[in-house]
Amino acid sequence: MREATLSAVLTSPANPDRLPVAEAAPAPVPSRSAWTAGRIAIVAAVLLYLLIVLVVPLSALLIETAREGLGAAWQAVTSAEALVALRRSLVLTTIAVAVNAVVGVAGALVLVRQRFLGRAVLDAIVDLSLAVSPVMIGLAFMLLVGREGFARPLVDVLGLRVAFAFSGLVLATLFVTLPYTIREVSHVLAELGTEDEEAAATLGASRIRTFFRVTLPNVRRGLTVGLTLTAARSLGEFGAVLVLGGAIAGRTDTATTFIYTAIEERHAAGAYGTALLLAGISVVLLIIANLSRKRSDQS
DSSP, rough: OOOHHHHHHTOTOOOOOOOOOOOOOOOOOOOOTOOOOHHHHHHHHHHHIIIIIIIIHHHHHHHHHHHHHHHHHHHHSSSSHHHHHHHHHHHHHHHHHHHHHHHHHHHHHHHHHHOOTTTHHHHHHHHHOOOOOOHHHHHHHHHHTTTOTEEEEEEEETOOOTTTSHHHHHHHHHHTTTTHHHHHHHHHHHHHSSHHHHHHHHHHOOHHHHIIIIIIHTTTTHHHHHHHHHHHHHHHHOHHHHHHHHTTTTTOHHHHHHHHHHHHTTTTTHHHHHHHHHHHHHHHHHHHHHHHHHHHOOO
């Protein structure tokens, strides 16, 4: 823009001392259809990696499930033990989604809109569950609220039971799913800026009205993606719930620990069928997340 304005001024009839301005030749645009050897090698390497890491294992799971018999797998998945474990996983997922819907938006607003001492530390803590193993998370909670835990006296006074109980499963699931919604909503808030909210405030809208009528609708795409990833992560959690819950049949077992127990007991049909069901649900959730992210980018 500045170059165009300068060119117009220098060549204008009102400027008798105008100077000729040489027009720069347009830079050649590389052809997107040119498949060089290097480009082919990179694409082939990526496809091969995805094939080995994702497609082959899922295909093996599907083949083994079919070999055991789809009828036997379905019967194992719909057994009383499997349904109890699946129902518990769905309840944990529902709780995680509900809590993260509130904490995710609130946490994103704090990290993006507020400036305070220790903000960088809090920003790093949000990603802590992504950096440490879920087994370590479960062990840390056991050291905190277990039989000899530091916080066990407080837990006893409050009448709570965390270790080897459903509340422990909730705590472990909330910890491992913490970053997803906060990060997705934070990215959207950072891209949007504060113009719409400032305009609403100028028109006399209260903070609560601005939040529900402006901020929340603007971040709905990011919120949808974050909650979808939260649901997929909570369904697939294994390490933390195994250590903190103990995988007690009928009490603290989840869909993932049911698979583990079925493998230990050589109940292949139950393990393969439940694993295939969870894989299918996770794939659907990831497709929903990707579609929501694309719609957000286009809007």
